[in-house]
Amino acid sequence: MPDIHSGPATEDRPDERESDARLFRHVMACLDRSPDAVRILEQAVLLANQTGADLTAMRVVPAGPSTIRCADPVDWELTRRVETADLLRMSDTTGATTDICAVVACGSAARCIHDEALRRDVDLLVLGTGTFSPPSRWGLGGTARHLAEVFQGSVLIVPGEIAGEPPKIRRIIVPMDGSAPSEAALRFAAAIARARAAELVILHAVSHVGAFGTGRTGQGDEALWRELKEEAAHTVEDRLQRLRRLLPVHRHGNRVRRLSGDEPRRALMKAICEERGELVVLSARGLGNDPDLPIGSTAEYLLSRAVTPILLIRNAELGNHRAGGTAPRWPTALRQDP
Incomplete structure (x- = not known):
């Protein structure tokens, strides 16, 4: 026992109570179109509301040989507008106390998320265990694992299914x-x-x-x-x-x-x-x-056995919790601001 x-x-x-509001300055939720996306955004909103952080919701449209909507400017603009509208619709139901910035990108999920987080000076990423990857009942998807390892800020991993009763x-x-x-x-x-x-x-x-x-x-x-x-x-x-x-x-x-x-x-x-x-x-x-x-x-x-949301703290200096670092030399991914 x-x-x-x-x-x-x-x-x-x-002075410690006063500094609580700046535990995080910019929270970014990484959302696909799975049912888990709402739960991920809710966790991001909860922390952003409690810390007074800016909040960004990001979605990556996977690029590939068959994905012509990312290559054609007109198709991409239509796709971007549809995905942005869906992100904003989700945000309207979460009770966020600050405006949510919606970002839609096309390319490698891990690269786009990492680059955008650095560009926006994000210090907390919020991800599902299998974000942008096939769902798994055990372990982390490739994108979540990669970002948990290489992102220099903190990462909140939200499991697809929370075990047991609330x-x-x-x-x-x-x-x-x-x-x-x-x-x-x-x-x-x-x-x-x-x-x-x-x-x-x-x-x-x-x-x-x-x-x-x-x-x-x-x-x-x-x-x-x-x-x-x-x-x-x-x-x-x-x-x-x-x-x-x-x-x-x-x-x-x-x-x-x-x-x-x-x-x-x-x-x-x-x-x-x-x-x-x-x-x-x-x-x-x-x-x-x-x-x-x-x-x-x-x-x-x-992290690999998460049954409840897990917040991985990195660079944990209160009042100076920044992502830091430089972007890796990856091929430039197509990005569009809202």
């Missing part, structure tokens, strides 16, 4: 490993939870320290094994105390869960399903330091 901790935590500061209690979940990036993600999660009057639950999975060797061990080996276990226990307790200190106290239900007895990623996934949160917020990278991995193994595991 996982340990659950609540209690002493940090008070919200006035949660009765509003709850934001934050997997944390004690790293600086995970603490930065917690600041985003705390601000979102405060805006939604939701509980904030921190999940900390403890790695199991396996047996020392498989053969016969002497007294020296057993002593070393005990020392390793004691050191690991002290490290875990120190980390839990720090996490409890970081936990805001704006709501009584805020707490820290210590997960053990299973592989950490599986334990996190199980706890996410148990908690029935409306949003999971986690950092793109944690304690791992492999520079060749754009997303840490834990983040990749949870």
Whole structure:
């Protein structure tokens, strides 16, 4: 049974509450014509309304040998107008508090989205798990996975089907490993939870320290094994105390869960399903330091098995959360402004 901790935590500061409105400055929802598009746009509108961000809805018409409507100027203009009207029709039903800019492009979905996001200085992309790709019950579509890896801002992945019944209690979940990036993600999660009057639950999975060797061990080996276990226990307790200190106290239900007895990623996934949160917020990278991995193994595991919207935080500096970076040298895609 996982340990659950609540209690002493940090008070919200006035300057922190004032900065919540600028967690994100420009949110872009990437929408196809599937039934999931409405849910994706609703999640984008929710975050944009709460943070005062500009909002763009984008649709990419796939280009190919048989797609003449992108090549002929007249056909393309007619197509663009039809798709733009559909995006605006969808936006009228979402309750957005700001005007939504509709953008329609033709070409490679990943390239068009990435280029447009950089051009508009977007710092949050909102995607479905299989956006512009064949639907899948497990894992991410190629476009969603590619953008989650290469986009230098944050990414919200919205699953096509949210498991189980809607949660009765509003709850934001934050997997944390004690790293600086995970603490930065917690600041985003705390601000979102405060805006939604939701509980904030921190999940900390403890790695199991396996047996020392498989053969016969002497007294020296057993002593070393005990020392390793004691050191690991002290490290875990120190980390839990720090996490409890970081936990805001704006709501009584805020707490820290210590997960053990299973592989950490599986334990996190199980706890996410148990908690029935409306949003999971986690950092793109944690304690791992492999520079060749754009997303840490834990983040990749949870994204690929999303059962609730997952917000992947990257470049998590409050007040300066920008996409940054430069566009890759891809062939120029046909774009049209609304």
